[in-house]
Amino acid sequence: xxxGLGPGVEFDLIRRFLDDMPPLPDAVRVGAGDDAAxxxxxxxxxxxxxxxxxxxxxxxxxxxDIGYRAGAAALSDLAAMAAEPVAVLAAVAFPxxxxxxxxERVVRGLREAADAAGAALIGGDVSRSPGPMVLDVxxxxxxxxxxxxxGVEPGDEIWVTGELGGAAAAVAALAAGQTPPVAxxxxxxxPSPRIREALWLAEHAxxxxxxxxxxxxxxxxxxxxxxxxxxxxxxxxxxxxHPDAAGDADAADGGLRLALGGGEDYELCMAAPxxxxxxxxxxxxxxxxxxxxxxxxxxxxxxxxxxDSQGRVMDMHAFRHFEGAGGTG
Amino acid sequence: xxxGLGPGVEFDLIRRFLDDMPPLPDAVRVGAGDDAAxxxxxxxxxxxxxxxxxxxxxxxxxxxDIGYRAGAAALSDLAAMAAEPVAVLAAVAFPxxxxxxxxERVVRGLREAADAAGAALIGGDVSRSPGPMVLDVxxxxxxxxxxxxxGVEPGDEIWVTGELGGAAAAVAALAAGQTPPVAxxxxxxxPSPRIREALWLAEHAxxxxxxxxxxxxxxxxxxxxxxxxxxxxxxxxxxxxHPDAAGDADAADGGLRLALGGGEDYELCMAAPxxxxxxxxxxxxxxxxxxxxxxxxxxxxxxxxxxDSQGRVMDMHAFRHFEGAGGTG
Numbered sequence: 001x002x003x004g005l006g007p008g009v010e011f012d013l014i015r016r017f018l019d020d021m022p023p024l025p026d027a028v029r030v031g032a033g034d035d036a037a038x039x040x041x042x043x044x045x046x047x048x049x050x051x052x053x054x055x056x057x058x059x060x061x062x063x064x065d066i067g068y069r070a071g072a073a074a075l076s077d078l079a080a081m082a083a084e085p086v087a088v089l090a091a092v093a094f095p096x097x098x099x100x101x102x103x104e105r106v107v108r109g110l111r112e113a114a115d116a117a118g119a120a121l122i123g124g125d126v127s128r129s130p131g132p133m134v135l136d137v138x139x140x141x142x143x144x145x146x147x148x149x150x151g152v153e154p155g156d157e158i159w160v161t162g163e164l165g166g167a168a169a170a171v172a173a174l175a176a177g178q179t180p181p182v183a184x185x186x187x188x189x190x191p192s193p194r195i196r197e198a199l200w201l202a203e204h205a206x207x208x209x210x211x212x213x214x215x216x217x218x219x220x221x222x223x224x225x226x227x228x229x230x231x232x233x234x235x236x237x238x239x240x241x242h243p244d245a246a247g248d249a250d251a252a253d254g255g256l257r258l259a260l261g262g263g264e265d266y267e268l269c270m271a272a273p274x275x276x277x278x279x280x281x282x283x284x285x286x287x288x289x290x291x292x293x294x295x296x297x298x299x300x301x302x303x304x305x306x307x308d309s310q311g312r313v314m315d316m317h318a319f320r321h322f323e324g325a326g327g328t329g
Numbered sequence: 330x331x332x333g334l335g336p337g338v339e340f341d342l343i344r345r346f347l348d349d350m351p352p353l354p355d356a357v358r359v360g361a362g363d364d365a366a367x368x369x370x371x372x373x374x375x376x377x378x379x380x381x382x383x384x385x386x387x388x389x390x391x392x393x394d395i396g397y398r399a400g401a402a403a404l405s406d407l408a409a410m411a412a413e414p415v416a417v418l419a420a421v422a423f424p425x426x427x428x429x430x431x432x433e434r435v436v437r438g439l440r441e442a443a444d445a446a447g448a449a450l451i452g453g454d455v456s457r458s459p460g461p462m463v464l465d466v467x468x469x470x471x472x473x474x475x476x477x478x479x480g481v482e483p484g485d486e487i488w489v490t491g492e493l494g495g496a497a498a499a500v501a502a503l504a505a506g507q508t509p510p511v512a513x514x515x516x517x518x519x520p521s522p523r524i525r526e527a528l529w530l531a532e533h534a535x536x537x538x539x540x541x542x543x544x545x546x547x548x549x550x551x552x553x554x555x556x557x558x559x560x561x562x563x564x565x566x567x568x569x570x571h572p573d574a575a576g577d578a579d580a581a582d583g584g585l586r587l588a589l590g591g592g593e594d595y596e597l598c599m600a601a602p603x604x605x606x607x608x609x610x611x612x613x614x615x616x617x618x619x620x621x622x623x624x625x626x627x628x629x630x631x632x633x634x635x636x637d638s639q640g641r642v643m644d645m646h647a648f649r650h651f652e653g654a655g656g657t658g
Contacts, residue, residue: 022449025415025449028449031449031452032450037416037418037451043368043372045418045467046452047419048454049422049465051456051457052459086356087357087368089366089374089376093383120356120360122366123362123375125376125378127378127380129380129463130383131459131460132460134380134422134463136376136467138467140368140374
């Protein structure tokens with residue numbers, strides 16, 4: 001989500017209407033409300049919309065980047081289920097002025113993202129748009145054992161991969177008319193869905209729940225909390241903040257707001273029993289060159305709170321700016 | 330496709346770019362270029378875009394009908410593969426003024442179409458649109474033996490279900506500011522994807538190839554011809570024309586143009602060895618209350634031609650108006 005352009009409460013109503021399903025048929029194992037749906041035989045499927053001037057701004061990205069980001073965001077939903085990518089479909093609507101040059105570059109970027117994830121682009125649909133460019137990227141994957149949002153247990157540790165807030169730092173710079181720092185710009189333009197990382201962690205550790213960070217850590221922790229009916233407490237001092245977020249001129253909080261509320265990091269957030277991830281932490285970092293950080297704990301209760309370094313509960317309002325912006329069934 | 334609003338040549342370029350794939354991975358049996366893609370294990374998937382003012386006009390339809398049509402059009406791609414519907418995902422972008430009332434009605438119509446086909450709505454995505462309403466309906470089905478576009482053999486008969494041109498007659502009336510005939514209006518607002526019919530025919534007859542009529546018989550026969558590398562000859566006198574198309578005031582040709590070029594009938598068109606469909610014709614009609622008509626023949630060669638009642642080749646131009654409008658991988 002691009003700053004301040006996220007769907008509001010009314011759109012959450014529609015989302016709930018989509019989610020408000022009759023009992024699932026036998027052929028469906030997981031329906032709406034998680035990062036992806038899962039069929040009985042382990043086929044995982046998710047759809048992810050990228051709408052111009054809602055999810056991206058044309059002036060901030062090259063056409064290839066628009067396609068790459070749309071693809072990466074969709075593929076990240078497979079990572080969030082610990083599913084192996086199989087195939088991608090792209091339904092794309094372009095304003096006539098984009099055809100053919102811009103459109104071909106967008107599709108090329110989308111194919112690059114699919115290739116990087118080992119997924120084949122196997123079809124889709126193409127239309128003219130009388131308004132914005134619209135991309136719906138449909139991803140198909142496979143898993144024998146999907147890791148859901150709903151499995152967090154009281155006592156679980158909450159962990160994240162990588163560093164947070166980098167993409168949000170790039171967005172903040174672009175919105176201010178500045179050139180974003182190089183590393184942050186790269187994270188924003190070419191996010192890396194953590195697919196191999198999720199598969200590795202699901203194999204080597206005990207994951208009770210998993211989600212990808214598309215709404216910011218505060219928002220996505222809320223999704224875990226709500227789906228699992230537990231309270232989650234995050235320790236601000238333990239949140240791994242990307243250097244470009246920490247160094248942001250406006251970030252008097254050391255980038256905490258960007259890391260907790262910024263979204264679009266596409267890192268993983270998971271719940272695991274105490275010690276399970278610590279035991280594989282070094283091996284993970286050695287293999288993937290990526291940090292693993294314990295950022296919080298789950299306990300009985302509900303909701304998400306953030307504690308400052310003195311253990312005081314912080315005001316969550318600033319961190320929930322983009323709530324409801326991501327997510328797809 | 331709504332008259333005259335179809336994508337043009339430039340969009341076909343993009344479509345080809347989407348279709349121009351490297352060799353398929355083992356996990357994929359059928360890639361882009363057919364009505365749907367098929368994974369190795371028989372999972373069938375297709376995405377179908379409905380864009381306001383491209384695929385539909387808001388003033389011509391109730392919100393429920395917009396959703397129903399989008400769902401039915403997508404589900405028809407499963408019929409075209411002789412696949413059993415399993416699930417539907419809906420990625421929907423609404424202008425803020427549509428939220429929540431219009432949006433909820435659209436999604437309700439979409440769910441009705443899914444329910445009617447026995448498919449569960451298992452997720453999707455929701456966004457604001459700064460322009461038109463955009464619906465991407467993703468359908469998942471299953472088949473052990475998909476019937477493709479590419480299996481037509483020289484000597485095959487070409488058959489269609491039902492009567493053609495009814496939906497196009499409704500569109501013609503609406504475009505002229507008139508009230509469409511009741512039956513045609515119903516076909517336009519609430520098309521019936523021929524799913525059970527396709528499954529029955531695949532079981533009881535030998536189908537070499539199958540497609541759904543979304544681009545008009547002339548256009549869809551062209552898809553069969555191109556995919557199978559055969560010539561197809563249609564006999565104008567044998568085309569079953571819907572009474573509301575035949576009775577159209579402007580239809581000096583008895584509705585032939587609407588039937589061949591009109592699109593959106595969502596009837597089935599299939600190729601079968603001589604006699605195969607004739608043998609089950611009565612049983613089919615008794616079961617489904619639907620005609621089966623032999624409309625042409627395949628032979629060695631390429632392209633589609635239409636013969637008039639004197640056996641003369643007719644000018645195809647008038648029948649190809651909407652070429653390239655439909656189709657999805």
